[in-house]
Amino acid sequence: MNQSLFRSRYAIVAILALAALIAVLAFSKADFGVVGARSHGLRLWTGSIALACMLLALGYVLRKYMHKYGYSPEFRLKVPIIKLEQAETRISEIRRQILKGQLSTRKEVESLVSRALREVGVQRIVRVEVAEGASGGPKFTLKVGKAFPFGKAAKWLHLHLYISVAFAFAVWVHGGTGWDSPLGAVLLGFSTIVLVTGVIGIFLWAFGPAWLTNRERDLSIEEAFVLREGFSRKLAELREKMEPDLRAVLDDVSAKGADRDQRARVLLAAMPAADTARRIQLQDALVLGGQLQRVESEFKLLWRTRLGFMAWRAVHLPAALFLSIAVVVHMISIAVY
Amino acid sequence: MVDEIKSELETQENELIFKLELFAGLPPRLRKLLLKFRRYTPGQADAVFVQQGEYTEEFHYVLSGSISAYRTDVDGKTELFEFLGPHDWFGEASAISNQPSLATYKADAACTLLTIDGGTFKILYKDSANQDFRRRIDERYRRQSLAAHMRTMPVFRNLPKDQLAAIKSHVRFETHPKGKVIATEGADADAVYMVRSGAISCSRKLPSGQDQILEYHMNNSSFGERSLALGTTKWPGTYTTLAPTDVLVISKAAVESTLGGDAKSLEVLQKASFALAHEPSAGRGVGAPRQEKSADELEVLVKGGRVKGGEALVIDLQRCVRCNMCVETCVAVHEDRVPRLSKKGQRTPAVIELVPTEISLATSCYNCDIPECMMACNYGAIRRDSEGLIRFVYDNCVGCAMCVSACPYGVIRYTPPPGSAPIVPEENFLETIPFIGHLFKKAAPAAAAAGVAPEVKKADPILSARGEKVQGKSIKCDLCAGLPFEGCVYNCPTSAISRKDPTAIRFDEEQIHSRVVDGSIADAVRGPGHG
Numbered sequence: 001m002n003q004s005l006f007r008s009r010y011a012i013v014a015i016l017a018l019a020a021l022i023a024v025l026a027f028s029k030a031d032f033g034v035v036g037a038r039s040h041g042l043r044l045w046t047g048s049i050a051l052a053c054m055l056l057a058l059g060y061v062l063r064k065y066m067h068k069y070g071y072s073p074e075f076r077l078k079v080p081i082i083k084l085e086q087a088e089t090r091i092s093e094i095r096r097q098i099l100k101g102q103l104s105t106r107k108e109v110e111s112l113v114s115r116a117l118r119e120v121g122v123q124r125i126v127r128v129e130v131a132e133g134a135s136g137g138p139k140f141t142l143k144v145g146k147a148f149p150f151g152k153a154a155k156w157l158h159l160h161l162y163i164s165v166a167f168a169f170a171v172w173v174h175g176g177t178g179w180d181s182p183l184g185a186v187l188l189g190f191s192t193i194v195l196v197t198g199v200i201g202i203f204l205w206a207f208g209p210a211w212l213t214n215r216e217r218d219l220s221i222e223e224a225f226v227l228r229e230g231f232s233r234k235l236a237e238l239r240e241k242m243e244p245d246l247r248a249v250l251d252d253v254s255a256k257g258a259d260r261d262q263r264a265r266v267l268l269a270a271m272p273a274a275d276t277a278r279r280i281q282l283q284d285a286l287v288l289g290g291q292l293q294r295v296e297s298e299f300k301l302l303w304r305t306r307l308g309f310m311a312w313r314a315v316h317l318p319a320a321l322f323l324s325i326a327v328v329v330h331m332i333s334i335a336v337y
Numbered sequence: 338m339v340d341e342i343k344s345e346l347e348t349q350e351n352e353l354i355f356k357l358e359l360f361a362g363l364p365p366r367l368r369k370l371l372l373k374f375r376r377y378t379p380g381q382a383d384a385v386f387v388q389q390g391e392y393t394e395e396f397h398y399v400l401s402g403s404i405s406a407y408r409t410d411v412d413g414k415t416e417l418f419e420f421l422g423p424h425d426w427f428g429e430a431s432a433i434s435n436q437p438s439l440a441t442y443k444a445d446a447a448c449t450l451l452t453i454d455g456g457t458f459k460i461l462y463k464d465s466a467n468q469d470f471r472r473r474i475d476e477r478y479r480r481q482s483l484a485a486h487m488r489t490m491p492v493f494r495n496l497p498k499d500q501l502a503a504i505k506s507h508v509r510f511e512t513h514p515k516g517k518v519i520a521t522e523g524a525d526a527d528a529v530y531m532v533r534s535g536a537i538s539c540s541r542k543l544p545s546g547q548d549q550i551l552e553y554h555m556n557n558s559s560f561g562e563r564s565l566a567l568g569t570t571k572w573p574g575t576y577t578t579l580a581p582t583d584v585l586v587i588s589k590a591a592v593e594s595t596l597g598g599d600a601k602s603l604e605v606l607q608k609a610s611f612a613l614a615h616e617p618s619a620g621r622g623v624g625a626p627r628q629e630k631s632a633d634e635l636e637v638l639v640k641g642g643r644v645k646g647g648e649a650l651v652i653d654l655q656r657c658v659r660c661n662m663c664v665e666t667c668v669a670v671h672e673d674r675v676p677r678l679s680k681k682g683q684r685t686p687a688v689i690e691l692v693p694t695e696i697s698l699a700t701s702c703y704n705c706d707i708p709e710c711m712m713a714c715n716y717g718a719i720r721r722d723s724e725g726l727i728r729f730v731y732d733n734c735v736g737c738a739m740c741v742s743a744c745p746y747g748v749i750r751y752t753p754p755p756g757s758a759p760i761v762p763e764e765n766f767l768e769t770i771p772f773i774g775h776l777f778k779k780a781a782p783a784a785a786a787a788g789v790a791p792e793v794k795k796a797d798p799i800l801s802a803r804g805e806k807v808q809g810k811s812i813k814c815d816l817c818a819g820l821p822f823e824g825c826v827y828n829c830p831t832s833a834i835s836r837k838d839p840t841a842i843r844f845d846e847e848q849i850h851s852r853v854v855d856g857s858i859a860d861a862v863r864g865p866g867h868g
C-alpha cells in the first residue's frame with residue numbers, strides 16, 4: 001500500500017482553506033448553502049477561493065503535460081556539460097580545503113559552494129548539501145545533486161489531491177444546494193463526480209500497485225506486453241511467408257481453442273516426412289502461436305488488474321474537463337449578466 | 338597424381354617461407370601455426386591494401402612487388418614516407434594493438450603479400466622462444482611507426498615532428514606479467530605509459546579499505562601524461578596489469594633532456610599535460626562508510642550481481658501505478674526520442690519507510706565500482722569522470738557494441754544507425770487521451786498494408802549529452818546531464834522511482850530468507866536478462 005499518498009504538508013494548506021471558508025460562514029452567520037441569499041460579496045469571496053483552489057489543482061495537470069511534451073520552463077535551464085565539470089572541479093577544490101582544515105564552519109563552506117555555483121552559472125541546476133562528516137574523516141561532506149527547481153511531480157500530485165478536497169468544499173459553500181438552475185446543477189454535479197472519482201482513485205492508487213505486483217510473479221506487465229508484441233509480429237511475418245494452404249491450416253488450428261495442441265500434433269504427424277521445409281515452417285508457427293497464447297492470457301490478467309485501479313480516470317478526466325468548461329461559462333455569465 | 342604434385346608444391350612453398358629472414362628462426366610449433374593461418378594477398382598496381390585510419394588487425398609481409406606508404410599528419414599534409422619491397426612488412430601496430438592503420442599502403446606494381454591475422458601474429462610476437470622475431474618487428478616499428486603511434490596520444494598531438502622523432506629514441510618497450518604493479522598511488526609520477534597490448538587497471542583505496550577502479554587501460558590507451566606537467570605530480574591510483582601486458586614507457590627525464598633546449602616545445606607539452614591532469618582522478622563515495630550486509634542479503638546481492646552498484650534506480654512496486662510517465666519523460670528529455678530508461682530489472686523484497694514492499698532495480702547505469710563495460714571496450718571509449726560517473730568518449734567509440742553485451746545489467750543500448758526512423762515516433766496529442774486515444778492513431782500507410790516497406794523518415798541526429806552525434810554507437814542513461822532534474826525521478830507522480838545507494842536499501846530479510854528456503858529466490862531476484 002502506498003501510504004505516502006495520505007501524508008502531505010499540503011493537507012495543512014487544504015485545512016487552512018477549509019478553515020477560511022468556515023470562518024467566512026461563521027462571521028457572516030450564513031447557513032450552509034444559502035450564502036448567496038445574504039450577500040453577493042460573500043458569494044464572490046467563496047467563489048474566488050473555489051476558483052483559486054481549482055487553478056492550483058489544475059496546476060498538476062498542466063505541469064504534467066507541459067513536461068511530457070517538453071514545454072516546461074526547466075528545459076530552458078539546460079547548461080553545457082563543461083559547466084557541470086567546472087562546477088565539480090570547484091567543489092573538489094572546496095573538498096580539499098575542508099580536508100586540509102582550512103574551512104571550519106558550515107557557513108563558510110556553504111558560502112564558498114554557493115559562490116562557486118553562481119560563478120560557474122549552474123546554481124539553478126546543481127544543489128550541494130553540506131553535512132557533518134563522520135569522525136576520523138573530513139569535517140564536512142558535500143553531496144552534489146540536482147536542483148529539482150519546481151518540485152517533483154509527486155508533490156504536485158499531493159497539492160492536487162488536498163486542494164481538490166478544499167475546492168469541493170468551497171464549491172458547496174459557494175453554491176450550496178443550488179441544483180435548481182441548469183448551470184448550478186452542472187457545476188455541482190461535475191464537482192461531485194470529480195471529487196468522488198478522485199477519492200476513489202486515490203484509494204485505488206494506494207492499493208492497486210500491490211495487487212498488480214502480487215500477480216506479476218511470472219512476468220511483469222511490461223515484459224508481458226513486449227513479449228506479446230514480439231510474438232505477434234514474428235507470427236505475422238511467418239504467416240506472410242507461408243503458402244496459402246499452409247496458412248489455412250495454421251488459421252484452422254489457431255481457431256481450435258482448447259483442442260489446439262492436440263490438433264497441431266495430428267496435423268504435424270500427417271505431414272509427409274519429405275516435406276521438411278513446410279513442416280518446419282508450420283511447426284515454428286504453431287510453437288509461436290502457443291507462446292503467444294500463453295503470454296496473451298498472462299497479459300490480459302495483468303492488464304485487467306491494472307485497468308481495475310486506473311479505470312476511474314475514464315470518468316475523472318472527462319468530468320474534470322467538462323467542469324473546467326462549465327466554470328469558464330459560469331464566470332463569463334457572471335461578468336456579462 | 339594431382340595430389341602428389343599439390344603436396345610437392347606445398348612442401349616447396351613451406352620451405353620457401355622459412356627461408357625468409359623474418360620467419361627463419363621460428364620454432365617448429367610456431368611454423369605449423371603460421372602455415373595453418375597464413376594466406377596470400379595479391380594486388381594489382383594502384384591497389385590500396387590498407388587506408389590510414391582503417392580498423393584492421395592484419396600483418397602483411399611483402400613477398401613480391403613494391404608498395405608506397407603515405408601518411409597524413411595532424412597538419413593535414415600527406416607525404417610519401419616509405420617504399421616497401423620484398424622482405425619488408427607493415428601492419429604490426431594494428432596486429433599488436435588493434436591500432437587503426439597509421440598509414441595508407443598502395444601497390445606501385447603487381448605484388449603479393451603474405452598475410453597473417455592479428456591473433457596468429459600476437460602468438461608469434463609474444464612467444465618467449467621467438468625473441469629474434471620480436472626484436473626485428475620492434476626495430477622496424479620503432480623506425481617506421483612509433484612516432485605516428487605516439488602522435489595518437491593527446492599529449493604528443495601538437496608536438497613538432499622533429500621533437501617527436503627525438504623523443505622516440507628514448508622510448509622503452511616493456512613487457513610485464515599479470516599482476517605486476519607498474520605505479521603506486523601517491524608516488525611521484527615519472528613517466529608516460531602507452532599500452533600496446535594487454536590490460537592495466539587503475540584503482541584507488543577507499544577509506545573503507547576497498548579498492549575502487551578508476552579506469553582501465555587497454556590497447557592504445559595512455560596514462561601518466563600528468564607527469565610531464567610542470568612540478569611534481571602524484572599517481573592518482575595504483576596501476577596493475579590484469580594480463581601479460583606490453584607497454585611503451587616515455588620517462589619524464591628523457592623528455593625533459595630531449596626538449597631541454599627548446600623551451601617552446603616543452604611549454605606545448607607541459608600545457609597539454611596540465612590539461613590532461615584534470616582527467617579522471619577521484620571516485621565518488623569517498624568517505625562514505627559501506628554498511629555491513631547480512632548473509633541472506635549478501636546472497637541476494639551477489640546472485641543479482643548488485644554488490645558492484647554505485648547508485649541504483651529503485652522502483653517501489655507497491656507505489657508504481659505503471660503510468661509510464663518515467664519513460665515518457667525520458668523520451669521528452671532526449672532530442673532523439675530514444676528512452677535511456679528501461680523499467681525491467683531485478684526484483685526483490687525490501688523495506689521502504691518502514692513499509693515492507695517489493696522493489697525493482699531498473700536498468701539505469703549503476704556506475705559500477707568495477708565497470709565491465711570499460712573492461713570490454715578495446716578503444717578506450719569508456720572512462721570514469723571526476724564525479725565518479727561512467728561516461729562514453731564518443732570520439733573513440735567505433736560502435737562495436739562490446740559494451741552492450743558486457744554490461745551485466747543490460748543498461749547500455751545501441752542507437753539506430755544513421756538514416757533509420759526514431760525508436761519512439763512523435764505522437765499525436767489526441768492519441769494520449771486515456772481509453773479513447775487509440776481512436777486517433779493514424780492508420781497504417783497503404784504501402785505497408787500492401788507489403789511494401791514503408792519509407793523511412795530521416796530521424797534527427799542522435800546526440801549525446803555533449804552534443805556529439807552518436808548514431809550507430811552505444812548510449813546509456815546520462816542522468817539528464819545538464820538539466821536540473823532527472824526526468825524519471827522528477828516526474829513520477831507517486832514517488833515510486835528514486836535513486837539510491839544499494840547499500841542504503843533495507844532489504845526485507847525475512848521475505849528474502851523465506852524465498853531462499855522455499856526455492857523461489859529465482860522469482861524474487863530476476864536476472865537482468867530476464868524477460
